[in-house]
Amino acid sequence: MINPVSRNIFRMFILILFQVLVLNNIQVSSFINPYMYVLFILLLPFETPRWLLLISGFAIGISIDLFVNTPGMHTSATVFMAFLRPYVLKFIMPHDEYESGTYPRLYYFGFTWFLKYSLVLVFLHHTFLFYVEVFRITFFFHTMLRVMLSTLFSVFLIILSQFFIYRKQK
């Protein structure tokens, strides 16, 4: 078993590279911009201290920003999302508490739970990101449509990846 810290760091690098090298080059339309790197925040273990959560969000956000040359944009959105993660987890808790030894994964808590979990957080992240990107109120509904379509697409990718990667384990 690999050490969980190095496993998470490895996952972070893979996700950054996948986002920058693959997803950012797929330009379906201006309405669909999937940002899958937020999966990193989604998959951090339950026991992660909350300050580390924010620092991780900051780290991955600023790495993405450095690649796409928009300092602060992804950083602020990802920190925002990391901040909300504990509250969302508490809100959609299946039983009394998350058992120790489990991770926020699809195969531990089932499809519905994971869909809810990722949909809420990705939506919050995308809302923050897209509104910061346009930075004005005039295109409100246009931006809302972009947020929704991109959220659907990102969540689709995230869930797909879960089926692919974790299918064989237990």
Next chain:
Amino acid sequence: MRNLLRIIILYHFQILFIILEVISISLLINQNNFQKAQFLNITHKITGRIYKKINNTTAYLSLKKTNFRLAEENAKLKNIIERTYRSDEIFFFGEYDSLYHQHYFYTSAKVINQTVNKQRNFLTLNKGSNVGIRPEMGVVSQDGVIGIVVSVSKQFSTVISLLNLDFRVSAKLAKNNYFGSLHWNGKDYRKVKLDEIPYHIDVNKGDTVVTSGYSSIFPEGITIGTVSNSEVKGGNFYEIEVDLSVDFKSLVYVEVIGNLQRKEQIELEESTND
């Protein structure tokens, strides 16, 4: 003290969140031009209104001096007009639209806010896109060059001052037309530096420095200042210190210069470069 520490430990999550968000938002605003312009636009709408109020009152205090300057400038302008009319007959009798010959147009505006004590100084003017001011127009006063318009809202515009580390303008010595690059070194609001003048030129104290007109922003020959000190420091170029003719601390009225043929000039230059 102990209570404070306890609060910090208790709310470390929220505090860290706020710190990180502030860092990233300030990065966002400082590093991304669009967001910066948008942010300035909104703040200008608010601050511009306040400054306008303040200025309406304080303008009375310098009324006498301003009046005197206006009268002086009027006289100067009248001289220029008479001279132009006699020398340029086509202007009257040609079949072209008079606009065709007019190269620059001037709009007067009032300075409603400005700084001189920062490293990057800006001015705010009380006119904006509603009278045709656009970014990249030059700004001068009757004494000389002030800066270049960077962003405009409907009622206001901001001008990057000559006293800004990011500002560079092409300037030349009036007596022999050798040109160089003029910039501020961030120290004294009355002095700027002129570089790239080759060392074999004769430069004396008191020589006039004017705009070169190469940038298509300023017309040729607008005063910037006079040479106060010059020395050759390594290399082949002079390092010239220029005393500004404009006193930035007493600016009230300025003129914004639009170049009517700028677009044509730039398009031609770009197509030549390609």
